[in-house]
Amino acid sequence: GAGVSQSPSNKVTEKGKDVELRCDPISGHTALYWYRQSLGQGLEFLIYFQGNSAPDKSGLPSDRFSAERTGGSVSTLTIQRTQQEDSAVYLCASSPDRTAFYGYTFGSGTRLTVV
Amino acid sequence: AQSVAQPEDQVNVAEGNPLTVKCTYSVSGNPYLFWYVQYPNRGLQFLLKYITGDNLVKGSYGFEAEFNKSQTSFHLKKPSALVSDSALYFCAVRAITGGGNKLTFGTGTQLKVEL
Numbered sequence: 285g286a287g288v289s290q291s292p293s294n295k296v297t298e299k300g301k302d303v304e305l306r307c308d309p310i311s312g313h314t315a316l317y318w319y320r321q322s323l324g325q326g327l328e329f330l331i332y333f334q335g336n337s338a339p340d341k342s343g344l345p346s347d348r349f350s351a352e353r354t355g356g357s358v359s360t361l362t363i364q365r366t367q368q369e370d371s372a373v374y375l376c377a378s379s380p381d382r383t384a385f386y387g388y389t390f391g392s393g394t395r396l397t398v399v
Numbered sequence: 400a401q402s403v404a405q406p407e408d409q410v411n412v413a414e415g416n417p418l419t420v421k422c423t424y425s426v427s428g429n430p431y432l433f434w435y436v437q438y439p440n441r442g443l444q445f446l447l448k449y450i451t452g453d454n455l456v457k458g459s460y461g462f463e464a465e466f467n468k469s470q471t472s473f474h475l476k477k478p479s480a481l482v483s484d485s486a487l488y489f490c491a492v493r494a495i496t497g498g499g500n501k502l503t504f505g506t507g508t509q510l511k512v513e514l
Contacts, residue, residue: 317501326506375442382500384493385450387433390442
């Protein structure tokens, strides 16, 4: 597609429920990143996929968080047993290569609210 | 480890006046440096980047930034601010070598341009 697409744009869930957030990157972009933006905070790195390489999961805050990228394209970020502190905007970005030489193209984000 | 500091949470400037949004960074070796802008309820948009070459980089919407290696700074500037420039601005860095193939972002600076 022309840009990075994220869905849903807004999600309200009850504490303890699981949620899935979807990211559809720009066609041909081999690198895909998930970041989290909390109120008053910067962007917190979560996970990075590059081609067929093993993902860099070093930013995932707990084992309740997981992500996968199928076929080198669409990615799903799953949060199990959601907690109120998970409330944030989850941003997906893609890049043509691993170096970030071209920077990232970001999606509009998914605003997650845990009540 | 790589890091970015944006020392000002908010910058206020009158329309028509010059603006500066400050950014300092820390990396091992040489950096890639980026500025992104975020408008309300939108994802981050790329403004400009420094990879190598001229220290003064020009980007979108009349913005420019100056790379200063000795001061490890990459301040964003515009000669004449517009009300429409009001947004949240993020500085980002990665080391050219290492850096885990991901950008590290600052906490953001809210720019408010008033009539």
